[in-house]
Amino acid sequence: MDEQLVKENPLILLQGVSKCYGNAAVLHDINLQVKAGECIVLLGHNGAGKTTLIKLLLGLTRPTDGTVEVLGKDPTFNSSVARHKALGYLPESVAFYDAMTGREVLRFYARLKTVSNNECEKLLKLVGLDDAASRKVGAYSKGMRQRLGLAQAMLGDPQLLFLDEPTTGLDPLLRQHFYELIDRLHQQGATSIISSHALNEVEARASRFIMMKSGMVVARGTLDELYKQAALPVRINIGVTPGEAATVAERFNADVSISRVNNASLSLACLEGEKMHLIRYICSLGDEIKDMQIVPPRLDELYSHFMCRDSL
Amino acid sequence: MKMLWILALKELRDGLRNRWVAAAILLLGSLALALSLLGSAPTGSVNASKLDVTVISLASLSVYLIPLIALMLSFDAMVSEFERGTMMLLLTYPVTRWQVVMGKFLGHLLILFIAILAGYGSALLILMYISGGDTEGWQAYVMMMLSSLMLGAVFIALGYIISVYVKERASAAGAAIGVWLMFVVMYDLILFAVLLMDEQQLMSQQLLSVLMLISPTDSYRILNLSLFEGVSQASGIAGIVSQAGISVVTLWVVMLAWVVFPLGATLLMFQRREL
Numbered sequence: 001m002d003e004q005l006v007k008e009n010p011l012i013l014l015q016g017v018s019k020c021y022g023n024a025a026v027l028h029d030i031n032l033q034v035k036a037g038e039c040i041v042l043l044g045h046n047g048a049g050k051t052t053l054i055k056l057l058l059g060l061t062r063p064t065d066g067t068v069e070v071l072g073k074d075p076t077f078n079s080s081v082a083r084h085k086a087l088g089y090l091p092e093s094v095a096f097y098d099a100m101t102g103r104e105v106l107r108f109y110a111r112l113k114t115v116s117n118n119e120c121e122k123l124l125k126l127v128g129l130d131d132a133a134s135r136k137v138g139a140y141s142k143g144m145r146q147r148l149g150l151a152q153a154m155l156g157d158p159q160l161l162f163l164d165e166p167t168t169g170l171d172p173l174l175r176q177h178f179y180e181l182i183d184r185l186h187q188q189g190a191t192s193i194i195s196s197h198a199l200n201e202v203e204a205r206a207s208r209f210i211m212m213k214s215g216m217v218v219a220r221g222t223l224d225e226l227y228k229q230a231a232l233p234v235r236i237n238i239g240v241t242p243g244e245a246a247t248v249a250e251r252f253n254a255d256v257s258i259s260r261v262n263n264a265s266l267s268l269a270c271l272e273g274e275k276m277h278l279i280r281y282i283c284s285l286g287d288e289i290k291d292m293q294i295v296p297p298r299l300d301e302l303y304s305h306f307m308c309r310d311s312l
Numbered sequence: 313m314k315m316l317w318i319l320a321l322k323e324l325r326d327g328l329r330n331r332w333v334a335a336a337i338l339l340l341g342s343l344a345l346a347l348s349l350l351g352s353a354p355t356g357s358v359n360a361s362k363l364d365v366t367v368i369s370l371a372s373l374s375v376y377l378i379p380l381i382a383l384m385l386s387f388d389a390m391v392s393e394f395e396r397g398t399m400m401l402l403l404t405y406p407v408t409r410w411q412v413v414m415g416k417f418l419g420h421l422l423i424l425f426i427a428i429l430a431g432y433g434s435a436l437l438i439l440m441y442i443s444g445g446d447t448e449g450w451q452a453y454v455m456m457m458l459s460s461l462m463l464g465a466v467f468i469a470l471g472y473i474i475s476v477y478v479k480e481r482a483s484a485a486g487a488a489i490g491v492w493l494m495f496v497v498m499y500d501l502i503l504f505a506v507l508l509m510d511e512q513q514l515m516s517q518q519l520l521s522v523l524m525l526i527s528p529t530d531s532y533r534i535l536n537l538s539l540f541e542g543v544s545q546a547s548g549i550a551g552i553v554s555q556a557g558i559s560v561v562t563l564w565v566v567m568l569a570w571v572v573f574p575l576g577a578t579l580l581m582f583q584r585r586e587l
Contacts, residue, residue, distance in 0.1 A: 058404050061586040082406060089404040095397040099329055111318045112405040152401075 009072055010035050011160055011191050012057060017066035019052055019215075026052045028215045030066070034193070036159075039186060041202045042195040043303060044212035050195040051092060053212075054162050057193070058089055071160065085113055088158030092165045092195075094149035098138030102129055102148050105137055106155075113156040123151040126181065142169035150181060161185060161192035167201060175201060199299040211306045219306040223299070230305045232297035233257075233269040238282060239291030240264060248288055252281075265291075315407050319415025320422060327385075327423040336381055336423070340431025343377070344370055348439050363439065363449035367456045370432070371536035374460050375529050379467040379496050381427070385420045386471025387488035388481050390582065395481055400587045409582050417468060417575065424464040432457050452536075459535050462567045466528045469574035470495070476581045499527050525558060528570040535563045 012034035019027040027049045034040055042050045055061045056068050059075030068075060071083045096105045106120045124130045127147040132140070137148065146169060153161060163182070167175045179201060182192065186205075196202045209226060211219040219226060240248045242264040249258050249266055256278060257269045270278045275294075282289055327333045348366035390413075393399035402412065436453055440446065474487040503523055507515065524530040 055400075055587065060400060060403060084404060084406040087404060089401065091397060091401055093397075094401065097326070097398060099326065104325075108318070108322055109405065112315065112402075112407055 011071060012193075013067075013069040014056075015067045017056065017063045017068055019049075019056060019061065020064045026215050027056070027063075030217060032210070032217075034191060036191055037186075037189060038191055038207045039205055040193045041206035041209050042193065042212060043197075043199070043209060044195075045307065047214075048212040049215040050212060051164055054089075054164055054193065054195065058087065058162060059084075085156060086159040088153035088155065088161045090146075090149045090153040090161075090163045090166050093168070094145060096137045096145065096148065099136060101134050101136055102140065102144075103133040105148065106133075106151055109152045110155050115156045119155070120151075123154055126154075127151045128177070143171065143174055146170055147174070147178075150178065154181070154185065157185075157188060157190075159190060161190055163192060163194045165195055165197065167196070167198055179205065199303055203299045211303065213307055218309070226302050226306075227272070227297060230297070230302050231271065232301055232305055234272055234275050234297065235259075235295040236268045236270070236275075236278065236282070237291075237293040237295060238266050238268065238289055240266065240288050241290060244288050248285065251285065315411045316415045316418055319407070319412060320418035323416055323419025324422050327419070332385070333423055333426055336427035337430040339381075340377070340427055341434050343373060344432050344435030345438060347373065348435060349442075362443055362446070363436075363453050366435075366439065367449070367452045368537060371456050371460075371533065374456070374463070375532055376496055378424075378428075378460050378464045379492055379529070382420075382424060382464040382467035383471045383488045383492055385423060386416075386468040387474055387484045389416050389420070389472060390475040390578075391478055391481050391484045392475075394587070403587065410579050413472065413575065413579050413582060417465075417472070420468045421461070421465055424468070425461055428457050428460050428464070432460070456536050459532055459564075459567070462564070462571070463528065463532045466567055466570040466574075467491075467495075469571045469578070472578040473574050473581070476578050476585070495527065496529055500530065521558060525562070525566055528567050531563045531566045534558065535560065535567075 010033040012032065014030050014032040017027060017030040017032075018025065030053065042053065044050050052061070056063055057070055057075060059070070062076050071086060073083060075083075097108075100108070103120065103124065106124060107117055110117065110120050121130070124133045127150055129144060129147055129151065132144060137145065140148065146166070150163075150166065153163065161182075166182075167178055170178060175198070182194075183205070186192065194202060194206075203223065206223070208222055209220065210217055211226075219229060221229065238248075245261055245263055245266055249261055252258060252268065259267045259269055261267075268278065268282075279292075279294070282292060324333075344366070347369045348362065390399070393402070399412075403409070407415075432453075436450070440450075470491055471488060474484050474491065478484045478487060503520075507520070524534065
């Protein structure tokens with residue numbers, strides 16, 4: 001009965017949600033639907049309202065206006081405690097009880113979710129903390145704390161994961177490991193909401209992006225949709241016979257912007273719609289073209305496009 | 313219920329880990345023992361048992377000490393978790409806010425219970441052993457232990473109000489000292505001063521009784537100093553309470569109210585708080 005409900009209805013439903021602290025509006029008219037299995041990435045500067053949005057979804061704060069539904073119920077305060085069993089949360093710069101050991105911390109949280117000690121050991125191993133499990137959390141490094149944070153978020157195989165800037169303070173190797181763990185949860189059917197600054201890491205994982213700026217959603221959609229909305233130029237890098245760069249550059253029309261010229265290579269930019277036309281033209285240029293690379297716009301370009309659009 | 317127990321046990325473990333429990337046992341035990349061994353010297357001519365005298369001296373000391381210990385346990389219970397951010401994480405687990413407060417309360421009460429039982433209890437056993445099995449007056453002693461626990465509960469609950477109200481841990485510490493001074497020292501001093509200035513005796517006996525009764529520390533004093541005949545003779549203030557007609561039950565109810573209302577206020581404030 002319950003499972004069916006979840007399948008048919010969105011896991012998360014936000015309608016016209018606003019949040020003010022005093023006079024300051026932190027969120028403004030947010031609408032959002034999340035279906036099971038999605039991986040939503042929240043993007044935005046610090047203070048854009050990402051963390052507040054996650055807190056609203058966790059029921060830690062109440063919306064000033066609008067309705068929030070998580071797993072079919074209002075998440076605020078005590079009204080849906082039983083459902084919190086299906087949630088996992090990794091706060092931004094997570095803090096634990098410093099005097100306890102890693103194992104004690106995890107077991108304490110596990111008991112609250114009625115997860116066995118056995119499961120705790122497995123999770124400790126999974127996040128690579130099994131050697132440090134009997135050390136005090138106060139002596140943990142930032143990365144270890146973050147891993148313990150992920151372990152506690154994964155307790156009881158949550159349906160819905162909230163990860164608030166999960167990879168800050170992790171070294172590249174750990175980051176990769178970290179995302180492997182999250183991917184594994186996704187394969188088990190988990191739904192997640194990740195807020196992040198690390199655009200390139202989340203690019204491949206997100207099913208949808210939500211870009212926020214001072215409490216408002218400025219853009220949303222899949223990567224493709226965002227590219228279409230942004231209409232950012234595609235970059236084509238070509239390599240030419242050394243010394244010929246300047247002469248080749250002269251053979252392009254004025255509407256192709258040539259953004260980088262050196263001795264042996266050129267970088268051209270054109271709109272998506274003119275891309276094929278340009279490529280054909282480049283190919284017709286003959287032997288002088290030694291190499292060609294097509295570089296689609298990256299997520300960080302998209303990001304700065306949407307973030308700076310209004311202020312320009 | 314299970315959640316309450318998990319949360320309470322965590323507090324208890326914290327108390328054991330940071331040697332809180334051990335320190336409190338040591339403090340209460342050595343005080344009880346010292347007072348009873350020293351204090352029993354002048355009892356020769358008075359018709360009061362050793363234990364009764366010990367109850368008087370212990371109760372008059374506990375009235376300062378127990379609130380202090382209780383406040384030290386509780387003053388940062390909530391605010392330190394708000395500050396660190398652990399409360400935020402905890403509340404995303406399947407626990408309600410009242411379970412968090414009551415779980416902490418249960419845990420802190422347990423710590424105090426262990427400290428009082430082990431500290432005062434061991435002193436009682438030693439005293440009985442020294443006096444060659446003379447157990448006269450043990451009821452008053454046990455009652456003193458129980459009411460000490462109740463007094464502790466009052467100040468744990470008062471500490472929670474502070475810890476849920478303030479923004480920073482440092483101001484909680486200041487407020488706790490203030491609460492201790494007000495309830496334990498100032499209230500009686502002010503009452504005393506008013507009595508002294510009241511030359512026309514405007515203040516009736518009844519009003520005085522009520523004023524004393526509404527203070528949890530005075531209730532505790534009256535309960536212990538005049539409850540048992542032996543004790544009240546030795547303490548010499550038997551008259552006050554018997555004349556005012558304050559029953560033992562009333563005294564317990566007053567103290568209970570001082571637990572229930574602060575806890576309720578704490579819950580209310582916590583319930584409204586956004587993290």
